[in-house]
Every structure is written in structure tokens, then in C-alpha cells.
Amino acid sequence: PPAAALAPGPDRRKRHTRALAWESERLGRRLQRQLSDPLAAVTRKLPPWCAALAVGARELLPLAARERYFLTHALGAPRLVQRLAAEESSSVGVGPAAPGRQSRLGALRRERVSVPRGSLLGASERLLKQHAKSGALLEVTFAGESGSGNGVTAEFYSALALALQERAANAELHMWVGDAEADDGQGPHLNPGAGLFPAPIDPSAPTPTALLARFAFVGRLMGKALLDGYTLPLPLSSHALALAAHGRLGDEPAPAPIAAGGAEGGAPVPPAAAKALLAVYGHKGRTLLELAAFSRTRALLLAEGEAAQAEALRLPDGSKVEDYCLVFADAQSGVQLVPGGRELLVDAANATDYVQRMLDLLLHAGIARQMEACRAGLAEVIGQHAPRCMSAVELGALLCGAREVEWDETSLLQHLVPTHGFTRSSAPYRHLVAALLEMDQPERRAFVQFTTGCPHLPPTGLAALNPMLSVSLKHCPDGAESELPSASTCFHVLKMPAYTSKEALSERLGYAIANSKGLIDMS
Numbered sequence: 041p042p043a044a045a046l047a048p049g050p051d052r053r054k055r056h057t058r059a060l061a062w063e064s065e066r067l068g069r070r071l072q073r074q075l076s077d078p079l080a081a082v083t084r085k086l087p088p089w090c091a092a093l094a095v096g097a098r099e100l101l102p103l104a105a106r107e108r109y110f111l112t113h114a115l116g117a118p119r120l121v122q123r124l125a126a127e128e129s130s131s132v133g134v135g136p137a138a139p140g141r142q143s144r145l146g147a148l149r150r151e152r153v154s155v156p157r158g159s160l161l162g163a164s165e166r167l168l169k170q171h172a173k174s175g176a177l178l179e180v181t182f183a184g185e186s187g188s189g190n191g192v193t194a195e196f197y198s199a200l201a202l203a204l205q206e207r208a209a210n211a212e213l214h215m216w217v218g219d220a221e222a223d224d225g226q227g228p229h230l231n232p233g234a235g236l237f238p239a240p241i242d243p244s245a246p247t248p249t250a251l252l253a254r255f256a257f258v259g260r261l262m263g264k265a266l267l268d269g270y271t272l273p274l275p276l277s278s279h280a281l282a283l284a285a286h287g288r289l290g291d292e293p294a295p296a297p298i299a300a301g302g303a304e305g306g307a308p309v310p311p312a313a314a315k316a317l318l319a320v321y322g323h324k325g326r327t328l329l330e331l332a333a334f335s336r337t338r339a340l341l342l343a344e345g346e347a348a349q350a351e352a353l354r355l356p357d358g359s360k361v362e363d364y365c366l367v368f369a370d371a372q373s374g375v376q377l378v379p380g381g382r383e384l385l386v387d388a389a390n391a392t393d394y395v396q397r398m399l400d401l402l403l404h405a406g407i408a409r410q411m412e413a414c415r416a417g418l419a420e421v422i423g424q425h426a427p428r429c430m431s432a433v434e435l436g437a438l439l440c441g442a443r444e445v446e447w448d449e450t451s452l453l454q455h456l457v458p459t460h461g462f463t464r465s466s467a468p469y470r471h472l473v474a475a476l477l478e479m480d481q482p483e484r485r486a487f488v489q490f491t492t493g494c495p496h497l498p499p500t501g502l503a504a505l506n507p508m509l510s511v512s513l514k515h516c517p518d519g520a521e522s523e524l525p526s527a528s529t530c531f532h533v534l535k536m537p538a539y540t541s542k543e544a545l546s547e548r549l550g551y552a553i554a555n556s557k558g559l560i561d562m563s
Contacts (some may be wrong), residue, residue, distance in 0.1 A: 067093060068105035075108050078124050082117045094429040106429045107438065113429075114266060114422035116175040118148050151176040155196070156183040161203050164196075165253065168260040172420040177268055191529025194493030197265055201274040204258065205229040205236070213251055214239050215410075217320055217372070234319035235277030240406030242375045252413040259284060259417025262439055267421055271441040273496040278432040279316040283411040284418055285427035285435055289316050289403060308336065313403050321402065324372075327364070328395055330355055335392040353388075361388045368394060370401055377401065441496030445484035452476055455502035461513025461538075471542040472511060472534075475549065483550070490553045493529035507532050520544075524552040 074090060075081050093101055094109040101109075112120065151174065155163045171178060180196040181188045203209065207228055210218050216236045230236065238255070241248060258274075262284070265272040279289050289312040309317070309332050317325030334355055341350035354360060368381030376382060377397040386394045400406065418427070427435055452473045453464065462469045479487065485495040491509060498504035511534040516523040520537035521544060527534050539545040 062100055063102060064100055065102060067100055068102040071101060071105045072108050075112050076124070078121065081112050081124065082120050084113065086112075091425075095425070098429050098431075101429075103430075103434060106434075109429050110426050110438075113426035114263075116267075118175060119267070122148060149176040150179050152179045152181065152188070154181045154183045157199070160199055161209070161254075164200055164261075165257040168257060168264060172260045172263070172417070178264060189530035191493040191531075193268075194270055194529060197261075197270050197272050198489060198494045200261060201272055202229060204274060205231075213254060214241070214373075215251065215254060232275070232277070232320070235275045235280065237277045237280050237316070237320040238283075238407040238410045240370065240373050240375060240401045241410070242373075243401070243405040243408070247409070252409060255410045255413040256417035259414040259419075260421055261417075262414075263418045263421025266439055271494045271496050271498065272439055273443075273494055274440060275443060276436065276440065277316075277320060278436055279312075279320065280411075281436050281439075282312075282432035283407070284414045285430070285432060287411075287415065289313055308332070309399065313399060316403055317399075328398055331361065331386075331391050332395045334361065334388075335395060338388060339392070361386060361391050366394065368397070370398065373401075373406070375401060375406065437499040441494070441498050442501065443496060445481060445488055445495075445497055447476065447484075447502055449473060449477060451502055455505070455508060457508050457510040459510045459512045459533075461515075462511055462536075466538075467540075468513075468536065468538045468545065469511060471539060471545045472536065472549075474542050475546045478546070486553045487549075490556060491527045491529065491534050492532050505532055510534070511536055513538060521548075523548075525549050526552065527556075 071090060071093065074086060080086055090109065094106055098106055111123070115123065151171065153167055153171075155167060178193070179188065180193045182192065182196075185192075204215070207218065207230060210216055210230060215238065216230055217232070217239050218230050241251070261274075262272060264270075276284075282289055289310075309329060314329055317328055319325075321328075334353065338350045338353050341347075341353065355364075362385065364386070366386035368377040368384040368386065369375065370377070377394070378384065384390075415424075430438070456473065456476075458464055458466060458469045476484070476487065488497060489495040492505065502509060509532045514523060514525065514535040514537045516537045520539050523537045525534060525536040525548060536545075536549075539548065
């Protein structure tokens with residue numbers, strides 16, 4: 041290939057565009073054929089070119105091929121054999137109607153465990169620490185409740201995702217950055233627009249055992265969800281996922297560590313770090329980038345002997361550095377950047393040192409121990425090699441699903457299947473489709489949670505649900521209007537009375553969803 045296509049350029053977006061142009065379906069098919077060999081896949085005795093392409097040049101391969109490579113390295117032998125057997129059955133038209141053959145080839149051991157909702161985080165942390173290296177399929181029930189199966193286990197992952205976002209828990213343990221401008225500050229759960237990102241801690245402070253144990257738990261939880269095929273609706277930022285999977289902020293090669301107090305003017309902020317600052321920290325991130333640009337310009341002017349111009353230099357809003365009244369301490373975490381930093385004001389002369397120390401705290405040393413713990417927890421379950429073939433955005437889609445629930449009339453008519461008393465021409469079925477189209481995003485996520493146990497759909501939407509989402513007639517001896525709809529989350533079935541109007545359906549369905557928290561229907 042031309043040298044210009046492979047040479048690293050200054051603009052990441054141009055490199056990304058060139059990478060997309062080089063994506064090869066032929067290479068993807070060749071890799072998938074290699075991974076379809078059961079003996080090679082299970083023993084992982086693959087030719088060196090497989091790793092060279094999937095990890096070292098992943099932009100050349102389509103996503104489907106890299107997902108297959110990821111699963112080959114993440115899944116244990118029983119899961120791989122089961123998957124290959126299922127693919128072989130489908131290829132000859134047998135499909136799911138041959139469970140006996142699949143069972144003989146790759147039966148998965150299941151472990152059923154019970155966790156209390158009242159102490160979900162603590163109990164789950166202990167549970168996954170014990171089961172991280174187990175090859176068994178984890179099936180979860182809630183103590184004191186009768187429900188079990190895939191739907192309840194999906195609810196377990198959803199409940200844990202919510203528990204990890206609770207503002208009260210975050211105020212106690214300080215896991216996530218929680219007061220950036222992207223977070224609306226409303227409700228009991230953190231809601232940052234850019235996703236969750238680890239809050240910095242003092243790099244010189246003693247090891248925070250409880251905090252690191254919680255981040256290791258998050259890594260194990262991510263790995264177990266990926267391993268068992270469940271969606272974990274935890275809105276992690278792509279920057280946090282990149283750190284957990286690859287050990288760096290972006291897909292670029294890892295930048296050199298920031299040396300506080302380095303050369304006058306400082307090096308430009310790496311693009312991945314700049315994106316993370318803006319996305320996670322909002323106004324604070326913009327201020328740091330403005331200070332970094334100011335420091336570089338001032339250093340250049342001084343190097344050229346333009347002392348007067350350097351003295352007259354101002355920030356973009358016309359202010360002096362001193363007007364910001366910044367000190368050598370992080371206001372959010374309370375960490376001092378230098379001894380006595382709360383009393384040391386930031387001025388034009390020391391702004392470079394301040395910016396470098398803040399970047400080190402927010403994006404490097406201040407979060408290193410947390411992300412190392414998370415990365416180690418993830419590696420306990422799926423190993424270190426598997427995530428390297430996927431970008432952070434791709435891994436996030438595979439792990440967390442689609443945060444935005446998108447559907448239109450065509451997709452609903454195609455993938456919402458009427459059964460057991462309903463047809464596509466049934467008036468109640470058409471009322472349901474119309475009601476679903478009118479729902480906003482929170483209502484759509486609540487409906488998906490009600491019917492599947494998880495508020496996020498897979499990356500490709502309703503089409504990827506297995507089993508497919510269906511609606512069946514709920515018989516009501518006392519009349520449809522007197523009954524509420526229910527759902528079987530294990531089978532993705534909405535059981536709905538034959539309501540006579542869209543308005544009645546919307547009202548009863550909304551009431552059932554709002555009052556179903558923590559309840560699993562086994563009927």
C-alpha cells in the first residue's frame with residue numbers, strides 16, 4: 041500500500057477515514073474461516089497472521105470478523121464448542137430444533153446463585169470475586185422472590201448498573217466524576233452525557249482498598265456480562281472503556297507520561313486527552329486547554345525575545361490567568377497538586393506546571409490505580425488479549441447495548457411478533473405499535489426493561505433480540521379494561537389484554553411498567 045496511507049498523520053480523523061477505506065471484506069472472510077475450525081479455535085493455535093491483523097491492524101478487518109476473534113479468545117472451550125455446534129446446525133437448516141446434539145457437543149454447566157436486593161452491591165462483589173474464573177454460566181435469582189431464568193439474570197445486571205450509578209453511593213466512595221456540566225444533577229442516579237469516568241484520587245495517598253475492590257468488581261462484572269452474553273446497561277464513557285480494555289485513553293499509541301514541571305511551555309495536549317477533558321469535565325476541561333494554549337504561545341513569544349507581547353497576552357475571554365483565582369489544588373477532589381497547593385496561586389509564569397499537574401491528576405496518575413484494578417478484574421474473566429481487537433466504542437456497544445432505543449413503524453411491525461390470540465391485523469396489536477411510536481426515550485427504555493429485564497437493546501436494535509419480542513393475548517374474565525399487562529422477561533413476551541383503544545392501552549401499560557419495579561412475572 042502507499043506509504044502515505046500507513047504513515048501516522050497529525051489529524052486522527054484523516055487516519056480514521058483512510059482506515060475505513062482499507063477495510064477488507066476478503067480478509068474478514070479469511071479470518072472467519074480460520075476461526076471456524078473447531079480444533080484451532082478451541083486450542084487457540086491460530087496462525088500468527090490472525091493476531092497480527094485482528095490486534096495490530098484491526099482497521100483492516102470488518103467488525104463481524106473482529107467480534108468473532110474477540111469471542112474466540114474470551115470464551116472458554118465449552119462455550120466455543122457450543123457456539124460452533126449451533127452455527128453448524130443453522131448452516132444445515134437444523135437450527136434450534138436439535139438441542140440434544142448441541143448439548144452433547146458443548147453442554148454448559150450452570151451455577152444458580154441467590155442475591156439479596158437490599159445489599160446488592162456488597163453481595164454481588166463477593167459473588168463475582170468467587171466466580172470470576174469459573175467457566176459456568178451464572179444464573180441469578182433474588183432472595184425471597186420466585187423468579188428465575190434469563191430474564192431475572194438480565195434484571196440482575198440492570199439492577200447492578202443502576203446501583204453503581206447511585207449518587208449516594210458515589211458520594212461515599214467517590215468512584216465517578218459526578219458534577220461536570222454534562223451531568224444534569226437530577227435524580228438519584230448519575231447521568232453524565234459523556235458517560236461515567238473515574239474520579240481522581242491523590243496518587244501519593246495510601247491505597248484505597250474499598251475503592252480499588254469496587255473497580256475490580258466493575259471489571260469482573262463487565263467480563264462476566266460479555267462472557268455470558270448479557271447486556272450491562274452501565275453508561276461507561278468511551279474514554280473509561282479505552283482505559284479498561286487498552287490501558288490508554290484513545291486508539292492512538294499511548295502518549296508519554298506527563299512530567300510535571302517539564303519544559304517551559306509544555307507539549308501540546310494529546311488529542312485523546314483533549315477529547316476526554318472536554319467530554320468529561322466540560323468547562324473545567326476547556327479552561328485547562330485554554331491555559332495550555334496560552335502557556336505555549338507565551339513560551340514561544342519569550343523564546344523570540346517578545347517579552348512585551350508575552351506580558352500583554354490574555355486568555356480567549358480577555359482575562360489574565362490571575363483573574364481565574366486558581367490554586368494548585370483540584371477543587372472537585374480536594375487533591376493538592378504540590379505541598380501547600382491550596383495557598384499557591386496560578387499565574388502566567390507557573391500556568392504550564394499547573395496544567396501538566398492537573399492533566400496528570402485527572403487523566404493519568406490520579407486514576408491509574410482505579411483503572412488498573414478494573415483492567416485486572418476484566419482480565420480475570422476474559423483475559424488480556426481479547427479486548428485488544430476492538431475499539432472502545434465497539435466494545436461499549438457490545439457490552440452496554442444501545443443507550444438510545446430506536447424503532448419505527450417498519451421495525452416494530454417486523455420484529456414485534458403477535459402470537460397466541462393476536463395477529464398483525466388485530467386492533468390491540470395496532471394500538472400497541474402506535475403507543476410505542478409515541479413513547480419518548482425514558483418511556484422506551486422502561487418498556488424494554490419491562491419486557492426483557494434490561495433497558496438497553498443490543499447494538500442492532502429489536503432485530504437482535506433472542507428470543508424475538510412478542511405480544512400475546514392475556515385472557516381477562518372480567519374485561520380487558522380491568523386488567524394490567526404483564527411480561528415474561530425470560531422469553532421477551534408482553535402479555536396484554538385486548539384493549540379497545542390506544543389511550544386505554546397507553547394508560548394501563550404505563551401504570552404496569554411504573555409499578556413493576558423488582559417484580560418478575562413467572563406466569
